[in-house]
Amino acid sequence: MSQSATQPVVAVLGATGLVGQKLIALLEKRRFPLSRLKPLASQRTAGQQIQFAGQSVEVEEACPEAFEGVDLVLASAGGAISQALVHQAVARGAVVVDNTSCFRMHPDVPLVVAGVNNEALDAHNGVIANPNCSTAQLMPVLKALMPLGGGLQRVVVSTYQSVSGAGKEAIDELRQKSKLAVDCAPGEYPTGYACFARPMAFNLIPHIDVFMEEAPYQGYTKEEWKLIVETRKILDLPQLPITATAVRVPVMVGHSESVTVDFNQPVSLDEVTAALRAADDVVLSDGLTDYPTPLETEGTDPVYVGRLRRDASNPEAGVSMWVVADNLMIGAALNAVRLAEALVARGLVTPRSQCAHLFEPAAATA
Numbered sequence: 001m002s003q004s005a006t007q008p009v010v011a012v013l014g015a016t017g018l019v020g021q022k023l024i025a026l027l028e029k030r031r032f033p034l035s036r037l038k039p040l041a042s043q044r045t046a047g048q049q050i051q052f053a054g055q056s057v058e059v060e061e062a063c064p065e066a067f068e069g070v071d072l073v074l075a076s077a078g079g080a081i082s083q084a085l086v087h088q089a090v091a092r093g094a095v096v097v098d099n100t101s102c103f104r105m106h107p108d109v110p111l112v113v114a115g116v117n118n119e120a121l122d123a124h125n126g127v128i129a130n131p132n133c134s135t136a137q138l139m140p141v142l143k144a145l146m147p148l149g150g151g152l153q154r155v156v157v158s159t160y161q162s163v164s165g166a167g168k169e170a171i172d173e174l175r176q177k178s179k180l181a182v183d184c185a186p187g188e189y190p191t192g193y194a195c196f197a198r199p200m201a202f203n204l205i206p207h208i209d210v211f212m213e214e215a216p217y218q219g220y221t222k223e224e225w226k227l228i229v230e231t232r233k234i235l236d237l238p239q240l241p242i243t244a245t246a247v248r249v250p251v252m253v254g255h256s257e258s259v260t261v262d263f264n265q266p267v268s269l270d271e272v273t274a275a276l277r278a279a280d281d282v283v284l285s286d287g288l289t290d291y292p293t294p295l296e297t298e299g300t301d302p303v304y305v306g307r308l309r310r311d312a313s314n315p316e317a318g319v320s321m322w323v324v325a326d327n328l329m330i331g332a333a334l335n336a337v338r339l340a341e342a343l344v345a346r347g348l349v350t351p352r353s354q355c356a357h358l359f360e361p362a363a364a365t366a
């Protein structure tokens with residue numbers, strides 16, 4: 001940590017983005033102990049003023065020198081920017097919590113959901129990865145269910161992901177096109193779209209990120225692959241049978257998931273209910289009609305579970321449920337800030353020198 005300060009200097013890389021803005025708001029709201037905030041973004045927004053703890057702070061252009069004197073970086077400017085700049089920050093002594101997919105699957109980078117596998121932080125080499133938003137919200141739920149019924153036999157997930165998961169331009173595009181679409185006759189919906197593979201207004205799109213070509217994931221999208229491999233890494237269940245279908249829906253904020261879990265041995269619905277009720281960061285709705293929706297949960301911290309029921313096709317050892325969370329919170333900014341808090345609490349915001357191998361070209365996954 002900088003010798004001049006007892007509290008870390010914190011840079012937010014991607015400070016003007018959806019996740020970056022949430023990061024800054026949460027650092028203030030949770031009174032994160034920092035001596036100075038450094039908001040970094042592209043040349044486009046450098047010079048803008050942002051408000052933090054009652055003060056105006058100028059956004060600076062992200063470049064290697066911007067990390068001089070920085071102890072902790074919360075990065076959310078996209079995979080290419082992390083690929084280009086994270087090693088520059090680590091070389092200058094900073095520890096980086098990265099929100100992009102750049103380093104998540106590197107074996108020497110801990111992939112952590114706060115409250116699920118914090119112990120993985122201890123082995124960090126300068127970079128800690130935040131999982132994909134749809135993975136993050138599933139983790140407290142599966143972690144709570146893992147000890148039941150002789151363990152998880154299989155997990156099937158379908159996601160309903162909001163457009164905010166694709167960044168601020170995606171929100172603008174849906175807003176504009178939805179206004180135009182309202183008065184259109186069927187079949188004459190507005191064309192022209194930049195952020196999605198098809199028109200997003202009044203539609204849904206089973207295609208997030210690129211399609212995979214490598215066996216055994218041919219035909220999956222990379223978003224689906226991320227959910228599968230990140231879940232296995234975080235839960236330390238490398239053989240877990242899990243499959244996913246990821247769908248973008250015209251919701252502004254909040255990801256929803258239909259989740260079916262099979263256990264190895266019979267398990268009662270009461271046991272599952274009790275485990276979810278006792279789980280940290282999980283709020284279980286009881287009543288049939290008391291299910292969570294993205295609109296109602298936007299801006300809140302927990303993962304919400306509703307529609308919990310026996311799987312009628314596997315009544316002894318299977319359950320199905322509906323899982324909703326704010327993707328910008330537990331799926332991104334809240335998790336990153338909680339990880340930063342845990343790093344400080346564990347005395348882990350200290351420079352790492354044995355980390356060059358993390359940044360060799362083959363390390364990046366996106």
Ligand SMILES: NC(=O)c1ccc[n+]([C@@H]2O[C@H](COP(=O)([O-])OP(=O)(O)OC[C@H]3O[C@@H](n4cnc5c(N)ncnc54)[C@H](OP(=O)(O)O)[C@@H]3O)[C@@H](O)[C@H]2O)c1
Nearest residue numbers: 014016017018019041042045076077078100165167168332
């Ligand atoms: N949105 C989510 O729910 C979510 C969840 C988990 C992870 N993530 C990941 O977090 C990252 C950011 O997501 P987002 O939704 O916040 O995106 P966003 O709203 O599009 O914001 C992107 C940010 O990156 C900055 N940026 C772009 N090009 C840059 C450059 N050349 N140099 C420096 N900064 C640059 C932008 O700055 P300007 O304003 O100057 O362009 C902006 O601050 C992505 O990698 C995403 O996959 C997002």
